[in-house]
Every structure is written in structure tokens, then in C-alpha cells.
Amino acid sequence: MTRATPLPPEERRAAIIAATVPLLQTQGEMITTKQIAQAAGVAEGTLFRVFDSLSDILDATVAAYLSVDRLDEQLAHTELGTTIEEKTRSAIAWIDEDFGAMRTLFAAAHLNGGAQPHASSCLRDQLGLRAQAVTEWLQGQFAPNTHELAVDAATYVELLRTLALGHASRFGTPVLDIDQLTRFALDGARRKDAA
Numbered sequence: 001m002t003r004a005t006p007l008p009p010e011e012r013r014a015a016i017i018a019a020t021v022p023l024l025q026t027q028g029e030m031i032t033t034k035q036i037a038q039a040a041g042v043a044e045g046t047l048f049r050v051f052d053s054l055s056d057i058l059d060a061t062v063a064a065y066l067s068v069d070r071l072d073e074q075l076a077h078t079e080l081g082t083t084i085e086e087k088t089r090s091a092i093a094w095i096d097e098d099f100g101a102m103r104t105l106f107a108a109a110h111l112n113g114g115a116q117p118h119a120s121s122c123l124r125d126q127l128g129l130r131a132q133a134v135t136e137w138l139q140g141q142f143a144p145n146t147h148e149l150a151v152d153a154a155t156y157v158e159l160l161r162t163l164a165l166g167h168a169s170r171f172g173t174p175v176l177d178i179d180q181l182t183r184f185a186l187d188g189a190r191r192k193d194a195a
Contacts, residue, residue: 009050016042017057017061023036029107059109062109062123084142085186091141091157092163092164092178092181095165103168138160160185
């Protein structure tokens with residue numbers, strides 16, 4: 001293996017975390033420091049110059065994934081569509097996918113000794129800030145469509161989040177698909193004179 005380009009510790013830390021996110025999603029609890037080092041393009045020993053252990057890498061990765069800054073960047077590049085149908089379907093699909101990715105990261109980190117109780121209050125705070133940012137973003141996305149709804153944008157967003165999170169939290173093969181959830185959300189919330 002060729003020697004990694006020297007980076008300041010914070011940049012090296014960020015590069016390792018960035019390489020770990022997709023590995024956690026694909027390897028889950030089977031992730032190893034050897035895989036992380038290979039994905040980050042560094043020697044395995046380099047990991048331990050920046051982190052104390054695999055669980056520290058996983059805790060830092062989960063925290064970085066949940067950061068509001070990362071979320072803001074992601075939402076800035078997310079288009080839901082123009083019609084209320086497109087926006088509704090895209091919002092449900094986005095929430096479903098995001099929750100699934102978080103669940104995978106948490107499970108893999110926890111099974112590898114990461115996401116320890118000492119970090120739980122910090123993670124709870126991050127999740128709260130993240131949920132608030134997503135809610136505000138979605139309310140802004142649906143505000144132009146309020147005239148098509150029998151409820152206000154805030155209520156509609158809560159309905160969508162409830163549907164999407166309920167769908168995403170199921171284990172096994174989902175009974176409903178995103179199109180069915182979209183139809184239910186719209187037909188249950190849309191004003192009849194807007195159809």
C-alpha cells in the first residue's frame with residue numbers, strides 16, 4: 001500500500017468518517033478497521049492515530065451522519081417536485097430512506113460497541129435538531145400547496161412523517177408501498193374541491 005498523503009488530524013478524521021458511512025450501510029455489524037482503512041486509503045495504524053478504537057470511529061461516524069450541517073447540505077440538493085403528488089411521494093420516500101439509513105448505522109455501530117450510553121444524550125439532541133430541521137424544510141416545501149389541502153402545511157407534514165416513519169420502522173417486507181402511502185396521504189388530507 002502506498003503511504004497516505006499527510007493531512008492535518010481533523011481532515012484525516014473527516015476523511016475516515018466519510019469512508020466509514022457507506023461501509024456501515026453495506027457491511028453493518030461485520031465492519032472492520034481493515035475495511036475502513038482500505039476505503040479511506042490509509043494504513044490501519046493511521047486510524048488509531050486519529051481514533052482510539054473501532055467504537056470511537058463508529059460513534060464519530062454516527063454523530064457526523066446526524067449533524068444538522070450535513071442534513072442542511074443534503075436538503076439543499078433535494079428536489080421534491082412541483083405538484084403536490086410529486087412532493088408527497090418524494091417526501092415519503094425521502095423520510096423512508098433516511099430513517100432506514102439511520103437505523104442501519106445505529107444498529108451496526110451498536111453491535112460493534114459504538115453508540116454507547118455516554119453518547120446517548122448527545123445523539124438525542126442531534127436527533128431532535130435534525131427532526132426540527134426536516135420538519136421546517138418540509139413545511140416550506142408544502143407551503144405553496146396549502147390551498148390544495150384541508151389541513152395546514154404543518155399538520156400535513158406531521159401526517160407524512162407519521163406515515164413514512166411508521167412504514168420505515170417495519171421489519172421484513174413492507175405491506176404498503178410508497179405509492180399507496182402517497183394516495184392515502186392525499187386522499188385523506190386533500191380538500192375535495194381541489195381534486
